[in-house]
Amino acid sequence: MALYLTEEQQMLADTARPFMAEAAPVAHLRALRDGNDPAGFSRDLWKQFAEMGFTGVLVPEGDGGLGLGHVEAGIVLEEMGRNLSPSPFLATSVGAVGALADASAEARGRWLPGIIAGETVAALALEEGARHRPERVALAATRSGNGYKLTGAKRFVVHGHVADLVIVSARTAGGADDAEGITLFAVPGNSKGLSAHAERLADSSIAARLEFDGVEVDGSAVIGTLDQGMASLGRVLGGVRTGAAAEMLGVASGAADMTLGYLKERKQFGQLIGSFQALQHRAAHLYSELEVARAAVLKAQQLLDEGPDKAARADRAASVAKGMVGLAAVLAVQEGVQMHGGMGMTDAYDIGLYMKRQRVLAELFGDADYHADRLARLSGY
Amino acid sequence: MTDQLEAFRAETRQWLEANCPPAMRQPVRTEDDACWGGRRATFSCPEQRQWLEVMAERGWTVPDWPKEYGGGGLSRDEARILRQEMAALGCRLPLSSFGIWMLGPALLKFGTHEQKLEHLPRIARGEIRWCQGYSEPNAGSDLASLATRAEDQGDHFLVNGQKIWTSYADKADWIFCLVRTNPADKHNGITFVLFDMESEGVSTRPILLISGYSPFCETFFDNVKVPKANVVGEINRGWDVAKYLLGHEREMIAGMGGRSSTPVSKVAMAAIGADAQGRLDDPVLRARIALFELKAQAFGAMSERFTDMFKAGTAHPAQPSMMKYYGTELNKARHELLMAAGGAEALEWESEATRGGTPARDWLRTKANSIEGGTSEVQLNIIAKRILALPGA
Structure with missing residues (x-):
């Protein structure tokens, strides 16, 4: 497959770009932030995502979705990133939909229609420490009647405080660092014993610490095979890492475009600062890094879409994509703030918001250091 | 379509297995392992020569060039499959050549039919080794300021001047060269010419590098006669050819990371x-x-x-x-x-x-x-x- 967008994908991009710029520009984020919105995103916008068909982009046609792939999901994510649009799209339409692919028919029937309709919001509860470590699962799920009882805590659960559905990794066997013995569960957000402590992050998004105090679920909540949850979790992570990379690529592109615009309008010493070679070379270097990052993202998306045969390659490509975009995007926002000079430090200018969003997305599902280390381990060194 | 390509893949694999000598499936370790061809070609082993000959016979030293110019006439997809199958078997490149990587694409785009017929098949068979006369002592990054003079003598030019960083000039048979035909116009006063390195007045001197190797030379031209039939493109429009060719050179060098x-x-x-x-x-x-x-x-x-x-x-x-x-x-x-x-x-x-x-x-x-x-x-x-x-x- 050629490593560029097909005509259909380009058409989707041509639709998604003006939609997002209109419906959820940076001003939308500012309004939510300045109004101290308790959800951190707009349910109305989520409904509009549904009307556009975005919410079910990865849901198979047989389940009422569009049956498209990660390239298409990435197109939506990139535009979200470019506009800093807060949305549960990544966790819900990529993460939860990916997890539900391995769930019981009952669970699929319960959750997918609401997701497609833009009524259901999902969250991924996968982290227990400050740094991404998906195998480190202490939250325990023990047998209880026909189902399970979940006890423990998760952190950095993006909008976990308002989620209708929580996809949670739990330990059903083995010790806290074992890859074996993990099971994924689909837990209703309003379950008894589940409580959330919302925490506003640097980018004004909201992530929650979730406490599971003997939360009871029935057997249909199990996703995939008991104790073998790493298989499903690995697939989910491949999707959301690639998705987060696409969103962060949008953030980086937005920041780079804004900075380039500034270089072409700001004058000092009687000339446009963009005519200074010191800045031109840095801008050209940034362009190169972003092009490489874009190729890595598209490669991962295509491999994910090529199905189980390419699963191992897709898994590595997702780490390459997340890591490479992490490196390129941090450069984009740092150069952005620096080249905007004092203006870059003001809240009134958007460039600082891009820096904050990039930092959050870089951490989400593993930063460049994590993925470089992961690739090294996978390569046997 | 896909069936045809899969059939081509199977045939190609079979042919490569039958015709690529095992010695030519070892990783390239030293300079000698690359085959550069030319009038004074040296082969590090008989298999290297054999591999060049069977591939050239098939046009597969330049798989996507037209057959009439010594190429394989393969489609883009077929050429990709050939590359993949060669990589899968670990086959070495049969021929390393500036003629293939640089001059060939420029001749295909700007050359006359006669020029193509004269030069391309010889490049494809590795009979003529080419070098590139671009940089000069005072024209490096600012290449268009080059000063090597070509005086119009009616049916030929008389070339005088000096080139530098000419890769393998001491081993090359022919040179493609940028010369100044109009001193008054920087970009539109340059002409792209081809000539034999055995022409009278051509001399080369290798430059010892920090690596201890001497892949580059200084090249001197002292009243070298170059027939006008050897101009590629139009007189004074050589910069267009040069820019096109530089694009290919940049791709080639960029690809070295993966070699x-x-x-x-x-x-x-x-x-x-x-x-x-x-x-x-x-x-x-x-x-x-x-x-x-x-x-x-x-x-x-x-x-x-x-x-x-x-x-x-x-x-x-x-x-x-x-x-x-x-x-x-x-x-x-x-x-x-x-x-x-x-x-x-x-x-x-x-x-x-x-x-x-x-x-x-x-x-x-x-x-x-x-x-x-x-x-x-x-x-x-x-x-x-x-x-x-x-x-x-």
Whole structure:
């Protein structure tokens, strides 16, 4: 497959770009932030995502979705990133939909229609420490009647405080660092014993610490095979890492475009600062890094879409994509703030918001250091 | 369509297995392992010659050139399959050639039918080895300021001047060369000519480099007669040909990052060994290598994307500058890490263990990657001006 967008994908991009710029520009984020919105995103916008068909982009046609792939999901994510649009799209339409692919028919029937309709919001509860470590699962799920009882805590659960559905990794066997013995569960957000402590992050998004105090679920909540949850979790992570990379690529592109615009309008010493070679070379270097990052993202998306045969390659490509975009995007926002000079430090200018969003997305599902280390381990060194 | 391609793949694999000598399926380790052809061709072993001959016979030294010019006439997909199958078997390139990589594409685009018939089949068969006469002592990054004079003598030009950094000029049979035909017009006063290095008045002098190798020469022209039939494109419009060709050169140099495929981590593991957890027993170097390999893999995707877009005609015309910049900087970084991984042993200059100092000499050689074919700084200027449209660049 050629490593560029097909005509259909380009058409989707041509639709998604003006939609997002209109419906959820940076001003939308500012309004939510300045109004101290308790959800951190707009349910109305989520409904509009549904009307556009975005919410079910990865849901198979047989389940009422569009049956498209990660390239298409990435197109939506990139535009979200470019506009800093807060949305549960990544966790819900990529993460939860990916997890539900391995769930019981009952669970699929319960959750997918609401997701497609833009009524259901999902969250991924996968982290227990400050740094991404998906195998480190202490939250325990023990047998209880026909189902399970979940006890423990998760952190950095993006909008976990308002989620209708929580996809949670739990330990059903083995010790806290074992890859074996993990099971994924689909837990209703309003379950008894589940409580959330919302925490506003640097980018004004909201992530929650979730406490599971003997939360009871029935057997249909199990996703995939008991104790073998790493298989499903690995697939989910491949999707959301690639998705987060696409969103962060949008953030980086937005920041780079804004900075380039500034270089072409700001004058000092009687000339446009963009005519200074010191800045031109840095801008050209940034362009190169972003092009490489874009190729890595598209490669991962295509491999994910090529199905189980390419699963191992897709898994590595997702780490390459997340890591490479992490490196390129941090450069984009740092150069952005620096080249905007004092203006870059003001809240009134958007460039600082891009820096904050990039930092959050870089951490989400593993930063460049994590993925470089992961690739090294996978390569046997 | 797909069935046809799969049949082509099967045939190709069969043919390669039957015709590529086992010795030609070993990784390229030294300069001698590359076959450059030419009137004074030297072959490191009989298999090298045999491999060149069977591939040339089939037109597969230049798989996607038209058959009438000695090519294989393969479609883009077929040529890709051939490359994949050659890679799968570990087949060496049958012929390394500036004629194939640089002059050929320019002749195909700008040459007359006669010029194509005269030169392309000889390039394809490895009979004539070419060199490139571009840079001059006072025309490096500012190549268009070149001063080698070509005086119009009616049916021929008389060429006088000096070129520098002419790769393998001392081993080449013919040269493609930029000469000044109009001193009054910088860009529109340059002509692209071809001539035989055995012509009277041509002399070369190898330049010893920091690597201890002399791949480049100074080349002198003293009243060299060049027939006007040897002008490619129009007189005074050679800059167009040169720019087109530079694009190919940049792609070629950018592709060098992927030529030697042993991952740095493998070299480092072999040299340093693993700790109790099976990780490279040098944590900081391991981290540096891991971040490098992450970028190298991302650039692998970039190369694939660039090739696909280039073929579809959707790549930005200045994108080869980005590929050249990034690929060469990455290759330099790779060799810095290889030197770190090799430690004191990689410093040996003549030892048998290092096959005559290969790690150190290759490391030094790569420093030229970001200088030749337009420096990294020139590429950044081009990106800033042509892609980013920054002012006054």
